[in-house]
Amino acid sequence: xxxxxxxxxxxxxxxxxxxxxxxxxxxxxxxxxxxxxxxxxxxxxxxxxxxxxxxxxxxxxxxxxxxxxxxxxxxxxxxxxxxxxxxxxxxxxxxxxxxxxxxxxxxxxxxxxxxxxxxxxxxxxxxxxxxxxxxxxxxxxxxxxxxxxxxxxxxxxxxxxxxxxxxxxxxxxxxxxxxxxxxxxxxxxxxxxxxxxxxxxxxxxxxxxxxxxxxxxxxxxxxxxxxxxxxxxxxxxxxxxxxxxxxxxxxxxxxxxxxxxxxxxxxxxxxxxxxxxxxxxxxxxxxxxxxxxxxxxxxxxxxxxxxxxxxxxxxxxxxxxxxxxxxxxxxxxxxxxxxxxxxxxxxxxxxxxxxxxxxxxxxxxxxxxxxxxxxxxxxxxxxxxxxxxxxxxxxxxxxxxxxxxxxxxxxxxxxxxxxxxxxxxxxxxxxxxxxxxxxxxxxxxxxxxxxxxxxxxxxxxxxxxxxxxxxxxxxxxxxxxxxxxxxxxxxxxxxxxxxxxxxxxxxxxxxxxxxxxxxxxxxxxxxxxxxxxxxxxxxxxxxxxxxxxxxxxxxxxxxxxxxxxxxxxxxxxxxxx
Amino acid sequence: xxxxxxxxxxxxxxxxxxxxxxxxxxxxxxxxxxxxxxxxxxxxxxxxxxxxxxxxxxxxxxxxxxxxxxxxxxxxxxxxxxxxxxxxxxxxxxxxxxxxxxxxxxxxxxxxxxxxxxxxxxxxxxxxxxxxxxxxxxxxxxxxxxxxxxxxxxxxxxxxxxxxxxxxxxxxxxxxxxxxxxxxxxxxxxxxxxx
Numbered sequence: 001x002x003x004x005x006x007x008x009x010x011x012x013x014x015x016x017x018x019x020x021x022x023x024x025x026x027x028x029x030x031x032x033x034x035x036x037x038x039x040x041x042x043x044x045x046x047x048x049x050x051x052x053x054x055x056x057x058x059x060x061x062x063x064x065x066x067x068x069x070x071x072x073x074x075x076x077x078x079x080x081x082x083x084x085x086x087x088x089x090x091x092x093x094x095x096x097x098x099x100x101x102x103x104x105x106x107x108x109x110x111x112x113x114x115x116x117x118x119x120x121x122x123x124x125x126x127x128x129x130x131x132x133x134x135x136x137x138x139x140x141x142x143x144x145x146x147x148x149x150x151x152x153x154x155x156x157x158x159x160x161x162x163x164x165x166x167x168x169x170x171x172x173x174x175x176x177x178x179x180x181x182x183x184x185x186x187x188x189x190x191x192x193x194x195x196x197x198x199x200x201x202x203x204x205x206x207x208x209x210x211x212x213x214x215x216x217x218x219x220x221x222x223x224x225x226x227x228x229x230x231x232x233x234x235x236x237x238x239x240x241x242x243x244x245x246x247x248x249x250x251x252x253x254x255x256x257x258x259x260x261x262x263x264x265x266x267x268x269x270x271x272x273x274x275x276x277x278x279x280x281x282x283x284x285x286x287x288x289x290x291x292x293x294x295x296x297x298x299x300x301x302x303x304x305x306x307x308x309x310x311x312x313x314x315x316x317x318x319x320x321x322x323x324x325x326x327x328x329x330x331x332x333x334x335x336x337x338x339x340x341x342x343x344x345x346x347x348x349x350x351x352x353x354x355x356x357x358x359x360x361x362x363x364x365x366x367x368x369x370x371x372x373x374x375x376x377x378x379x380x381x382x383x384x385x386x387x388x389x390x391x392x393x394x395x396x397x398x399x400x401x402x403x404x405x406x407x408x409x410x411x412x413x414x415x416x417x418x419x420x421x422x423x424x425x426x427x428x429x430x431x432x433x434x435x436x437x438x439x440x441x442x443x444x445x446x447x448x449x450x451x452x453x454x455x456x457x458x459x460x461x462x463x464x465x466x467x468x469x470x471x472x473x474x475x476x477x478x479x480x481x482x483x484x485x486x487x488x489x490x491x492x493x494x495x496x497x498x499x500x501x502x503x504x505x506x507x508x509x510x511x512x513x514x515x516x517x518x519x520x521x522x523x524x525x526x527x528x529x530x531x532x533x534x535x536x537x538x539x540x541x542x543x544x545x546x547x548x549x550x551x552x553x554x555x556x557x558x559x560x561x562x563x564x565x566x567x568x569x570x571x572x573x574x575x576x577x
Numbered sequence: 578x579x580x581x582x583x584x585x586x587x588x589x590x591x592x593x594x595x596x597x598x599x600x601x602x603x604x605x606x607x608x609x610x611x612x613x614x615x616x617x618x619x620x621x622x623x624x625x626x627x628x629x630x631x632x633x634x635x636x637x638x639x640x641x642x643x644x645x646x647x648x649x650x651x652x653x654x655x656x657x658x659x660x661x662x663x664x665x666x667x668x669x670x671x672x673x674x675x676x677x678x679x680x681x682x683x684x685x686x687x688x689x690x691x692x693x694x695x696x697x698x699x700x701x702x703x704x705x706x707x708x709x710x711x712x713x714x715x716x717x718x719x720x721x722x723x724x725x726x727x728x729x730x731x732x733x734x735x736x737x738x739x740x741x742x743x744x745x746x747x748x749x750x751x752x753x754x755x756x757x758x759x760x761x762x763x764x765x766x767x768x769x770x771x772x
Contacts, residue, residue, distance in 0.1 A: 117578040120593045187600045195586050195593050196579065221604050229611030236710055241700030244615065244707075260702045267618050271611055544578055 019130075021122035022543055026129050027108030028436060031429075034100030035513075037136060038422070039506070041091035044084045046503055051076045053496035055478045069148060078477040082151035083167070085475055087139070089154030090171065093283065094178050095136050097421055101286035102182075102220070103132065105428050106189060106213045108436065112534035112541060113207050115198025115550040115572070120191040128185040135177030142170035153475060155276070158245030158268040162237045163252055169238055172231045179224045179231070189217035198533075198572075200552030205571065207532050207556040208309050212289030215317040216282050223278035223321065230271035237263070244268075266331050273324040281320045283417050284384070285313065287424030288355055291377045294431050295359055297530045298374040299366025300567050302557035305358035312351035312358075319348040329400045338397045345395035352388055356381065367560075367567075372446030376427035379454055380420060387415030390465065405475075408468025411461050419457045426453075426509070433513075434527045438539040439520030445512040452505035459498030463491040531568050532556050583742040598750040602757050605718075609761050612714065616707050616768065627704050629770045632697075634688055638770045641684050642762065648677035649759045652726075652752045659745040664737060667748075671730045674755070678723040685716055708769055715765060718758050725751050 020026060050059050056075055059066075063074025070080040107125065111118055119125045142149040147165025150156065161168050193214045197206075206214075233244040241259060245268045248261030296303045303309065325333065325341040360381055368374065390412040393399035403409060426449070434440050472485045479485040479492070526535040533552075537545050550572040558569040564576060580586075581593050589596065620626045655670035692698075692705070699706040729751060736744040 120579065121597060122579075183601075183604055187597050187604075190600050191593050191597045194589060195581050195596060221600060222607050225604050225608035226611035226614075229608055229615065232612075232710060232714060233615060236699055236706060240698070240706075240709075242706035242710070243700075243703055244619065244710075260700060260706075262619070262623050262703045264618060264622055267615055270618070271615065274611070 019126060021118075021126045023107045023111050023119045023122065023125060024436070024541060026125050027104050027106075029129050030099045030107060030132070031104030033133065033136065034096050034098075034104055037091050038096035038100065039510075040140075041088050041096055042503060042506075044088040044091070046499060047076070048081060048084045048088065049496035049499045051081055051477065052479070053493045055480055076477075079148065079151060081477040082153075082475070083143070083149045086150045086153050086156075086171075087143070090139065090150065092417075093154065093279065094175070095132075095139060097283055097417065097425070098182070098279075099132055100425055101290075101421065102189075102213065102216060102282065103129065103185060105209075105286060105290060105425070105432070106216075107185075109432060109534060110189065110210055110213050111192060111196070112435075112537060112545055113210050113532050114193065114196060114201055115533050115546065115552065116192060116196035117544045117546065117549075119188045120196055121188050124184050125188050128181045128188070131177050131181035131184070135174045135181060138170055138174035138177060142167045142174065145170060155272060156234070156268075157272075158234065158237070158263075158265045159247070159250055161268075162234060162245055163257075169235065172235050172238075175231050176228065179228045182220045182224055186217040186220040189213060190221065193217075198550045198552055201533075201571075202552075205552055205555045207289075208292040208303060208306070208313075209286075209289035209532075211310055211313055212285045212292075215313050216285045218317055219278040219282050219285075219320060223275045223282075226271050227275035230268060230275075233271070234268065266328070269328050269331060270325070273327045274321075277324040277327065278320045280413070280416070281316060283421050285316075287380065287421040288313075288359075290424045290428040290431070291359060291380050292362075293530075293532065294373045294377040294427050295362050296557045296559065297431075297528050298369040298371065298377070299363055300369075300559045301362070301366050302555075302559060303358065304361040304364075305354075306555070306557070308354055309358050312354040316348065316351040316355075319344060319351070323348055326395050326400075329397045330404050342395065342397055346392075349388065349392065349395070356384060356388070371430075372441070372443055372450060373427045373431035375447065375450045376423045376430070379450070380424045380427070383415060383419035383423060387412060387417075387420050390415065402471075403468055405473055406468035407464040407472050407474055410474050411464030411468060414461045414464070418461065419454070423453075423457075426450075429513070431528070432534075433516065433520075434523045435525075435534055435537075435539050435541070437517055437520065438522060439516055440523050440527060441516040441520055442512050445508040449505060449509040449512065452508075453502060456498045456502035456505055460495050460502060463495050467491055526570075529566070529568050531558055531570050533571055536570055536572055583740065583746060592746050594746050594750045595753070598753045602753065605757060605761075609711075609714075609764075612707075612711055613764070613768070616711070619703050619707060623703075627702075629704075629708075629768075629772055632704065633708070633770050634691070635770050637684055637688055638766055641681050642766050644677050644681050644684070645759045645762050648674050648681070649756050651677065652755045656745065656748045656752050659737075659741070659748055662741075664734075668730065668734075671726060671748075675723055675726050675730065678719055678726070681719055682716065682723075685712065711765055711769065715758070715761055718761070722751075722755050722758050725754070 017025060047059070050057075058074030059071065059076065060074075063071055066080075070077060107119070139149075145166050147167055149167040150161070150164065150171035152161040152164050152168060156168065156171065193210060233242075236242040237244050237246060243260045243263040245265050246257065246259045246261060246263040247265060250257040250259070250261070292303055292309070323341060323344045325337065326345045329338055390408070394403055394409060394412060430441055430446055467488050470484065470488050472479050472482075472488055480489055523539060525537065525539045528535070533550055534541075536550065551574070552571050553574060554569065554571055556571060558571070560567045561569050583592060585591050651670045651673040655667050655674060658664075658666035658670055697705050699709045729748060733744065733747065736747070
């Protein structure tokens with residue numbers, strides 16, 4: 001047996017809140033840590049934006065907080081800019097978004113929505129969090145080693161990453177911890193969803209949120225190991241002097257590199273992108289799940305096209321494993337290879353569009369409640385639409401020749417993940433906060449957070465498409481050294497100011513979040529009048545979640561059912577209501 | 578409270594830990610698959626790839642193959658002993674499995690030692706690099722399996738008195754993992770040593 005629940009109240013503080021095996025505590029740990037990393041990663045970007053807006057100018061006020069190896073007289077060094085870039089990406093993707101979306105929301109909500117008392121492997125769940133935490137500490141510590149942190153992009157392409165300073169080794173070791181954390185978590189999610197559904201909770205009655213997390217878990221389980229393999233190989237190249245990724249005859253700084261050679265830099269790219277493409281679906285699927293729940297609840301009608309949603313998300317999962325080389329069109333691949341990947345890439349856009357369309361169609365005829373979660377969920381739809389559509393020219397080889405490694409790419413993927421996923425995550429925080437704390441967040445502060453974030457996030461990323469089409473490359477410390485980029489400098493200033501304002505716009509959220517934990521308006525167990533199982537448990541649910549194991553009688557979105565007294569019919573309510 | 582820890586799920590027919598281990602093994606296939614794919618890409622990328630049987634000790638590796646296969650048999654016997662409620666036989670076969678695992682590692686250390694003495698390192702060429710990486714990662718997995726088996730022999734055995742079915746399930750899960758480690762070697766041996 002796992003542990004004796006009747007002694008729950010006797011657990012000491014450190015076992016109840018720090019080394020807890022309860023999925024709700026672990027979920028909150030993941031969520032808060034993830035939010036903090038999102039803020040930190042955002043801070044790194046705000047520093048980069050100074051250099052891009054005002055190249056070579058000293059950073060005011062805080063410039064002299066940084067050591068000489070980062071900023072000289074407050075003026076950013078190129079090496080530090082590269083560190084900021086590589087770590088911004090790494091931290092946002094692996095320490096921020098996925099831990100919050102999967103570790104946070106997945107852990108907290110999934111067992112509740114399927115009617116389970118906890119995850120299948122509670123101790124393993126706890127270990128997953130602490131492996132993530134250690135990985136995060138290693139990544140942060142890498143800033144302070146000689147030479148600084150990783151600085152070869154979050155993609156760590158060889159051979160540059162192999163000859164980079166020691167921070168890159170810390171990155172590899174940090175990634176090993178994060179990958180293992182993710183692996184253990186995904187095993188937990190899969191086994192829990194298959195084995196621990198309450199009686200009557202067939203797969204066809206699962207909330208779409210659970211389906212999205214379930215497919216995401218398979219992506220994490222199967223796609224991460226090749227990156228682990230790649231990290232091991234790169235560690236061998238860096239530490240043991242092997243030449244997995246080092247070609248023969250490589251010259252570094254004028255001297256021939258002393259290595260056996262015979263390696264292949266493109267091998268790194270294949271192994272990396274084999275993970276990193278499914279990874280982007282890991283970034284979006286939980287967000288789609290969250291948006292689906294919030295739309296159903298706040299339109300007071302069932303989601304349109306449940307079957308289409310489920311088949312699309314499963315098909316998307318499969319397809320995501322066979323598109324990876326669309327990130328590698330410019331590596332010199334032949335036309336047969338590029339034709340294959342262009343075809344699969346075009347095909348994979350179909351399920352994404354189906355999912356987006358079903359969510360938009362779900363709004364038709366709905367009785368829409370424009371509360372803060374719904375505002376963020378609604379904004380997700382066109383923002384993800386822009387992100388997805390701008391991916392199409394990138395997925396086609398011919399157009400990608402012009403757009404690859406430009407700001408167009410940065411605009412594309414940020415649209416999907418920033419006003420896309422992160423907006424959905426904000427929606428989820430406002431939506432499930434009452435379940436986790438028993439209190440609601442403040443609506444006015446929420447609306448201020450929403451409106452200013454929406455305006456400024458578009459101000460940051462929309463101009464990037466123009467920059468990219470003008471030919472401005474990404475990862476440049478000083479784009480203005482190129483004549484073709486110089487006319488675009490005013491856009492850089494506009495983007496930077498938008499970014500700093502976007503940062504300020506998060507202050508109402510941070511205040512709201514912490515203030516509401518203690519002083520938010522108290523709510524009952526179902527403040528949104530939703531149908532899914534988590535709203536039948538107390539707010540917050542006790543250890544074990546449900547006093548009696550629930551039995552499920554109907555699907556997840558029985559809203560506005562005719563001849564019912566209320567406009568929602570919870571899944572586990574036996575009789576007519 | 579958490580169901581299907583000892584009793585199988587009515588539809589899937591298995592307990593949680595068994596499904597969990599199979600999922601974990603799926604990820605391990607992707608891990609070693611990634612490395613084998615790297616091997617293929619590296620070998621097909623050059624014309625002067627050496628023959629494994631010329632550089633490596635095939636008789637020693639054959640011995641290691643027999644050791645691991647035998648250890649898989651003793652692992653199954655240890656689980657079967659529990660199913661037949663024979664605790665002392667369980668202890669015997671689990672001890673044998675652990676000893677065979679150690680024997681594998683000892684043979685491996687002779688192999689590695691011989692290579693290092695002759696100044697063959699991962700940095701020497703990519704054949705040695707992938708040889709050390711593949712067998713090294715496999716060796717780490719053997720060590721992991723030995724640690725888990727030692728735990729189940731020395732400490733985890735306490736669970737047999739309170740929850741015998743759950744304990745047998747744990748040994749079955751550990752057995753599945755150990756078979757997988759054996760299976761990886763069955764691929765490693767021909768690919769590295771014979772081809």
